[in-house]
Structure formats: C-alpha cells, structure tokens
Amino acid sequence: MRMLHTSDWHVGRTFHGADLLAEQETVLTHLADLVAGEAVDVVLVSGDVYDRAVPSAEAVRVATRAMKRIREAGAQLVITPGNHDSAARLGAFADFAAAGGLHLRTTAAELAEPVLLEDGHGPVAIYGIPYLEPEIARHVLGVPQARGHTGVLTEAMRRITEDLAGRESGTRSAVLAHAFVTGGVGSDSERTIAVGGVEQVPGSVFDGADYVALGHLHGAQTLAEHLRYSGSPLAYSFSETAQRKSVWLVDLDADGLASVERRDLPVPRRLATMRGLLADLLEAPDYAEFADCFVSATLTDRVRPVDAMRRLRERFPHAVHLDWEPEGGQATVLRYAEAVRGRSDTEIASGFLDDCRGAPPSEREHALLTAALEAAGKRDPEQDGDSR
Template sequence: MSDAVRSVEGMRILHTSDWHIGRGFHGHSTLGALAEVLDALVAQVRENDVDVVVVAGDVFDSATPAAEAYTLLTDALVGLSDAGAQVIVTSGNHDSAARLGFQARLLRAGIHVVTDPRTVGEPITLSDEHGPVRFFGVPYLEPAIVRQHAAFQPQEQAGAEARPLRTQAQTVARAMELVRAGLAEHPGRSVVIAHCFAAGVDATTGLEREIRQGGIDMVPVSVFDGIDYVALGHIHGRQALTERVRYAGAPLHYSFGEQHKPRGSWLVDLDAAGAVEASWLDLPVPRRLVTLTGSFDEILSADLVAAHADDWVCAVYTDDLPQTEPMRRLREKYPFCALVQHEPAVTATTEERSYGERLRSAVTDEERIDAFLAHVRAGAGASPRERELIREVLDDRTLAEALV
C-alpha cells in the first residue's frame, strides 16, 4: 500500500454494523443485494489494507435466521478473512446470542464472535508495530437477562444501598467498569465494540423499532470516556457523536425513511498514541429508493417513469379520491414499486370542520350528501360528475313523491 493511501502508521480498522441478514423489504428478499454490498466491503478491506474489521451487532435480523442467512454470513466473514483482516463480531438485539455464538465455534482462526456478557472484561488482543490493541466486545445487554450473572450483580457503594440493574444505561455503565478493569490488567490502546442507543444521536436516523422513548434506554456517551475508539451499532444512519465515538449505520437501506442516508463504513486509523483519524467509505446502493409525490397522473408521467423505472418506489398520490387498483397500475410502469399511499391534499378549513358542523350548516339534501362524502373521504366532497348524479337521483325522488 502506498503512503498516499495510508499516511498513518498503526492499526487500521473498518467499522461496520447492522447487516440485518434476512430482513425483507416490503415483501422482497434483500439477501442478493446484501451479498453484493458485502462483496464490495470485502474489496474495500483488501484495497485499503485493513487490519481489523469490527461488526457492531445485529448481524442477523431474526433470532431464528434461515439457512441461507448463515451461508451469507459465513461467506462474508471468510471473505473478510481472506482479504487479510482479523474480524471481531458482537451480537445485537436482533441476534440470538446463543445461535451466533454457536456459529463462532465453526469459524477459522482470526474471526472472533463475542456474544457472552460474562466475557465483557476479557480483551481480544491484536498487535501492530507499536504494541497491543485491546478490543472489548460488548454485546447487546438486556438488563433483565444479564443481571443474573455474577459480574452484573448489584455493586456495593459507599453510603448507598446496592440496587439491581434496571436500565440499559446502568447495564452498559457496569459493562464499561468491567472493560476498564480488564484494560487496567492488560494495558494498551483500546477499542470498544457495542450495540446500544447512545445519547446525543439524531433520532431521525433510523431508530430500531424496539427502542423505547423517554430516555429509558439511552446510554450517555460519557460512559465511553477514556476509550481510544468506540464502534457503535443500533442506529441505521452514520453518526459521529465525538471524534472517537461513532455509528457506522446499516450497509443497506431497509426503509424509505433511510433513502437519503449514505451507506458505508468508517475507516479508522489508530496511531501509536491511540489518536484516531477516521474517514468515510461509501458502499454501493444496489437499487435506489425514491418517494414520488403528486397526483396519480403526475406520478405516471413519462419523465418520472424514465428517471425511476429501475428504483424502489414509494408512490404517494394526492388525488382527492382513491384510485382503482393503484399498485397494479403503478407496477406496470415501475416494476419495483414497493409501497403506495393515498394522501389527499385537504385544505385546512375543510379538515378543521367536524362532520357535525358541516351537517348543521347544510340546507339542502345535496349539501347533506356532500357533507357525508367529505366526512368519509378525508375532506373530499362530491366531484362535479358526482354532483350531477346526486341531482339526478334527488330529482327522480322528488318526481316520484309528486306522482304518489
């Protein structure tokens, strides 16, 4: 590798996370797309002379992954190893720690899988020309589960009653006490790999659906003070909470809410003194995600179709009335239309009036029918053609009553 590419001596780390192998996308498999992206990740490891790849949790999307998910994981890990890197993987909240841990026993030397919370304080030691670097894996820690282990039992504190761990903030703080104890016993530069929701992250960057609100599961970023680099997982968009504490995000877009987020990983150089120099490596996007908003006819316009026929499409049409078979018609133009939503453009005045208010203000039967239609159709009253039909029906009724 040339000095122009690698200007800093020391250990080079590639930080990735949240692969979610096995997750679907609106009923479609993502295994093929993820395999393509992970192949690109392997190429980046080789091209950038990476020493260590860290995968910060949520390797699988399910606690019971299908057989092909294990095959993809094995292929990816072996590919990273063949590219010349050591690999360290931790488990996340979506993973089954037991199943992922079982996988570890089947893998070759140089691939480390950390799933047991009882080993949090035991470093994986790798070395470069400047000496050892201690890697501490912190798998996802559920307080109700890990507090049964002796290392996570209530700790005696001067002047205070020992209390069991109840929040993830308390649990991760305890884990970091174990890490610091391990680091005191085995001095050196330090890297922590953890899966949690750290305070200070932007809450719009693709939070996991299980995260509770109100700060219950937030972990203060200060918990990680004193560590040279902290590789986090759990958030699907990249974030740099500090120069030393970062999220890499997911390598694929798993929802339309993530469509504008870059996909990639952090390339981190750790020098002899533990100083960090980080840069972003983009990963390819196998199929772009776009949201198209407008009337149904506008979304089906030739210009939009030409620009987005090969993209994953979320179509939001704003017509007053629902369309007939909108998904079928959209997929004739957009084969990869995954989601269709009807969001009529309703004026604030119409929306703010209740059905009762509209009904009380109606004088004629035609106005009453129009008020009912507006109520059941999100503010969209009768169209001009519907008004003609309503008048015909009402006129026929009046004529019939007159003939009786």
Template structure:
C-alpha cells in the first residue's frame, strides 16, 4: 500500500495581503501528478484544509478541483479537519463524497470509523482524527472526563486501537494508519523562525502538547499542524505545509511523505517528495543603495521579499524604490547598523530647561537616529513656532 501524507493546505490564506491560492493550485497539481507517476493508493490530508472556518466560494472551487484531479490520478483521499477548519462546512455532504472516493473525517463520532483499503497483504485501515477539543469530546462521548488535548487524543487513540483489534484476524490487529492534527512532543523547533511560530495557538493559554507515546500502535501516524516537516519517530511524522505561507518558513524544503506499507509487522518505507516552489521567500538585509546596486540580489527579483534596511536614517519612499526592483517586496523593517547613543538620561531630563526649538531638535534627532537638523529645517521650524506663539499671544 502506497500512501502520500500531506497537511495544512490552508486554502484561502493570504501572504501579507496577497492571495496564495494561485501558487497553491500549482503545488496541488504536482501532488496529483505524483499520484499518477508514483502509483499512490491514498492521499492523506491531516487537517487545516482551509485557512478559515468560513471559506469563500473560490476556496471550495480550488479544493474540488484538487480532489477531482487526485481521484482521476487513481488515489482515494482521506481529509480531516484542523483547528482552522469549520468541521460542519468541510464535512458537508461527507456521505455523498465517500461514494466518489473522498473520505471526510470531521465528526468526533466517526473516530473509530476507518476507510478500509486492501492490498496483497490484506486490509489497511485509515483513521482520521478531526481536531479534538476536550470540551467537544466530552459532549460527543459522555464517558470522557478529560480536560487536556493529551487526554483527548489518548481517549481517541484508545477507541481506534480497540476498533483496529476488533477488525483484525487470528494474526492480530489489521494494519492501520492514523491522521491527527495536533502539536506532538518531539518537534525540535523552538525558534520564531519555525513553522510552529506561524501557527495559531490551539488552546487557550498556549499550545497543548501531546506526548508522542500517545500514538503507539499504528503502522504510520500522519500528523498535521506544524508547517515544517519533521520526523518524531520512524512511524510518526509531520509533513508540514506544502507551500510557504510566511517568512518564518524560509528555511527547509516543502513537500510530502510517500509511505510504503509492507506486510504486517514490517517497518514502513518512507521517502520525502519535494514539491515545486512557485515563488520563493527571501530576506534581504543592507542599505537601500546596496540592495538596489546593479546586479545585486537578482535571485530575489521574483521572490516574496522581506527587507531589513540598515541605513542610519530610513530613506524617503524606501518601499516604493525597492518595489521597482523587487515587485513582490511586502515587508520592510528599519534596523540601523549603528544606533545613536542617548545615554541613560530620560527624555524629560534631556529636554528640561530647553527652548521649544531645542526640544523639537532633540526629538527629531532621536527619531532620526542622531541626524542633526539642517539650517533650512531649523529655519522652517523656528518660523512655525514663531507663528504659533504670535497666535497664542492674540488670544
């Protein structure tokens, strides 16, 4: 049995105000091509199919097209809902979709209802765990009394293990695969540059970690929620998002896992499938003159660009100038290479006893990183202050 594990499509997401759907469509086309070329039997999408719980019509159009292409290429599809998805919307007409080979798992009541596939070695059961909030699980299963994601996932996995064992034969449980959208312990990512930083917290008070031991038992566990791919154990992996959705995801390749399941009891053979990058994301650091120098940074001319300008003073219309060279520059941060030292004195202490003109001079010097006023600027400010004083004197 050959599976393709992907997640976090986030259809409808914007990249600093720019739609990513056109680029995502290219990547999803590549997934369908891989299904056809590599003989994939089933594609697993482990949550966050949409970026919003109320996706627009265009988002559904893109999803329907992607699913049609994957099915035409020859694979069954299992999708689960993530914390971004609206389960009811995503799962609408799930029973009807199943007749076409697209299996949606958005209802907690369906935790132990697998998609049953078969190969030369027998049955392979695909279980999809929709995003599990403990409160919702208590409502669906009165016997569950937990309050954490750890307890909720442990309960869900217990139901799945029991079901897989019941469906097995004399040789033991059937081979089975679980898809889950959660933050599992073992992700070696602690920086703000990680895919983890680009995800919204999945519980009040922060991310609620689920121990990797919670997923003992399945032949493979397809995880979603983290936007970078990661291997927590040979049988437990994150595929990451197939597209870069922020500058926090610059490093690392984007793709999906191809998972080959062999005879019962054997280790899966897992291969990384790199997917195309319709537009790369880069960070450029330097002065405006350096970044716009002829021949500099030609590789960034068609990329999403995050600019860090190191000029002592922020140049006027800097973003407009940058976009003439880098049309997809979308963010700019001013971080001077040298900072004016104002000492330890407070602002009040620095301006005490000074004239209005000197106070304005001090303020502008501060915000302009130590640059002094020109004589022309001083003249204009003195004239404006004089007019203001004359107006107040006539009141």
C-alpha cells in the first residue's frame, strides 16, 4: 500500500498580514497531482488542517476543493485534528464522509477504531489520534492519573496496540498523531502546546506501529525510519526560509514498512531576508532577484528612514516585515522617571523622537512640537517664564 504523509496545512493562515489562500490552494492542488502520478492509495493528514478553530468560509472552500481533488485523483483520506483545529467542527458528518472515502478521526473515543483498508498483502489498519489536550483527555480516556502529553499519548497507544493485537495476523498499521516528539526541531510558526512547561514526548511512546505520521512541527524531519514529520506545505515564518517543503511517500509491503521517499512541493512565493542601508536595498542589483519574494528587511541606517516600508515596497511589492537595527547602535534601557527627570515637555518630546529614529528633530519639526505643546496648554516654562 502506498501512503502520502502530509500535515499542518493551516488553511486560512496569513503571513505577516498577507493572504495566503492562493498559495495554499496551489500547493494542495499539487498533492492531488502527486496522488495521480505516484498511484497513492491513501493520504494521511496529521492535524492542523485549518489555522483556527472557526475558519473563514473561503478557507473551508479551499480545503474542501483540495480534498475533493485528492479523492478524484484516486486516493482515500484519513484526517485528524491538530491543536489549531476544532475537532468537533472538523469531524461534523464524519460517518457520511467516510462513505465517500474521507475518514475523519476526531474524537479520543474512536482513536482505537482504525480505518481498515486492503491491499494485495492483506489488511492495513490506520489509526488517527486527534490532538489530545492532556487535562481534558486524561479524564475522557479514563486515566486521571496520567500527566501531560506523555501520559495521555501512552494511553492512546496502549489502546491502539491492544486493538491491533486482536486483529488478523499480519495486519500492518499506521498511526497519525499531532505532538512534539523529543528530537524534533521547531520553528517560529508553531503554537506552543506546553503543559506545565513540558510539551515533548519520547518517540518510544509510538512503538508498535509500522509507520507514524507526525504533525505539529513545520519542518520535514526523520526521528526514526518509521517516525517522521512531513512539515507544513508552505513556510509560515521567516525561520523556515531554508526549509525544503515536502511530503513523504510511504510504501508498506507484506512485512510492514518497505520504503519512505521524499517528494518536494512547489514554492508559490519564496522568502527572502536582507539587511543593509535602505538606499542599498533599493538600488543594489544584488537584490533584484527578490522582487517577487516575501521580504523581511533589517535596516541599518543610523537614522531611521521615514516611510521606509512604503519605499521598500516600490521595489519589493511583497515586503511584509521590517526591523531597524542601526549599525553600531546600542540599546539603552532607562526607567521612565530617569528619562524625564529635570526635562521640559519640549525636551521630552524631542528626546522621544530621537530615541525612535536615531536623530533629533529638525528645526521645522522642533517648531511643530513647540506649537503642538502650546496648543495643548503645555507651554515650555523655559520659553514663557512659567514657574509651574
């Protein structure tokens, strides 16, 4: 049997405010192309189908179209919810969806009830563990003594192993789970699932399955031959700039796991980070290749440039993030009382402007500040002799 392992679609997510639905649809459509081209039997989606518990109508349409294309390409789907999803909403009409080849495993009560598929070697049992919030799951699973993610996932796998042991000899298995497994490397775009300061679980928790399709971490990685993260299909933070976005093509033979191969995904819009003086970023030919990228820029000008993002977008229309780190500058931390002690209102306002952009106000700006303070009834005592 051939399986395609993917996860963390996060349909509906934005990138520093930029809408990603078009890019997400492009990549998810490619999954259907892979299904057709690689003769995939079943697609495993290990959580975080959506980016939020209540996705927008358009996000639902994009995800639904993707699932429909995958099904039309010839594969069934097994989907579990992640920590971003609403399990109840994702699992609505699950019984009816299963008749059409869409298998939704969204409750703790059914995690030991596999999706049973057949190939030329016999049955394959695919178990879906939804994201388990420890404090809730330990009571639902009847193990109030369980602690943290390790405790509830241990009980989940105990139930799965017990069910598998009672099935036909030679039944192979795959497990979907959404968790932070020890040895995995995170990025800036995952929401923490720490409970009591602990979010990681040991990989040994998942012993007994032929293949474990992990979700939650956004970089593709191999923790053991049978234990892998597919990562997200798109980059959702600049910390993922160097990642190759991909899926795993998993083959099971009569004895279990036969092979796992990586398939890279298309990149609708690349990420680029750059650093330097604003004038250089706007003029240097070396940066021309980033014109169509999502751009994060760090400006090193001594004085903070005025209207920098607008100017940057004239050359890089998809610039989405901007920092200012003046070359040779040092961060100074002052308590408020120390910063204003013995200073007039005009001096305080001028000092604030200097701190924000690295240069004092010009004569014209100083005049505007003075006029504004006068209009607000805050005339500088040094100017009008007021002894307040």
